[in-house]
Amino acid sequence: MDEVGIQLRVATPEDVSQIKQGIRFSLANPEGRPQRKRYQDAADRRELMVLVRYDPKDRTERVVGFIEWHSRVDNGVTIRDMGVVGDDPQPGTLRRLLRELLSLLAPPMATVKLREDLALWNSVFEETPGFVLEGREYSRPYWRRIYTWTPENEREAMAASRRAAPARPRQGRRP
Numbered sequence: 001m002d003e004v005g006i007q008l009r010v011a012t013p014e015d016v017s018q019i020k021q022g023i024r025f026s027l028a029n030p031e032g033r034p035q036r037k038r039y040q041d042a043a044d045r046r047e048l049m050v051l052v053r054y055d056p057k058d059r060t061e062r063v064v065g066f067i068e069w070h071s072r073v074d075n076g077v078t079i080r081d082m083g084v085v086g087d088d089p090q091p092g093t094l095r096r097l098l099r100e101l102l103s104l105l106a107p108p109m110a111t112v113k114l115r116e117d118l119a120l121w122n123s124v125f126e127e128t129p130g131f132v133l134e135g136r137e138y139s140r141p142y143w144r145r146i147y148t149w150t151p152e153n154e155r156e157a158m159a160a161s162r163r164a165a166p167a168r169p170r171q172g173r174r175p
Contacts, residue, residue, distance in 0.1 A: 026083030130154030
């Protein structure tokens with residue numbers, strides 16, 4: 001992360017309490033209900049990363065986002081939860097967390113299941129190069145979409161976007 005004051009790192013026990021206190025809405029908790037989920041287990045397995053912002057005035061770090069995943073035996077990754085501070089999910093920050101996770105872990109495949117009725121959350125995965133809608137499943141009381149990411153899908157998506165982008169006019173010298 002090259003932005004001043006912003007860092008992505010593996011979560012610590014102190015970060016877990018900040019996640020529970022500061023992040024109300026997440027992929028696993030889109031309604032913002034009181035959380036029952038335990039992030040401590042994921043932190044202990046080193047499968048929880050946080051996006052932290054350093055406040056130089058107070059000399060403290062504040063968690064502004066997180067992503068939780070599970071590493072499978074086949075080296076694939078299952079994304080379990082992610083969220084950011086605020087009343088509404090911020091798609092740009094969520095995509096950044098997602099891209100950083102995929103870049104750092106470089107898995108052969110990543111999957112996520114999310115509720116079909118959550119348009120904003122679905123857009124995060126639809127707009128991240130490499131994620132492809134694989135199918136749907138019914139899990140009471142919601143339909144869920146299954147997205148899969150592979151490096152090949154990402155390369156194909158990037159190549160397609162380059163082909164679709166209009167050519168930029170060359171800047172000539174001014175007289």
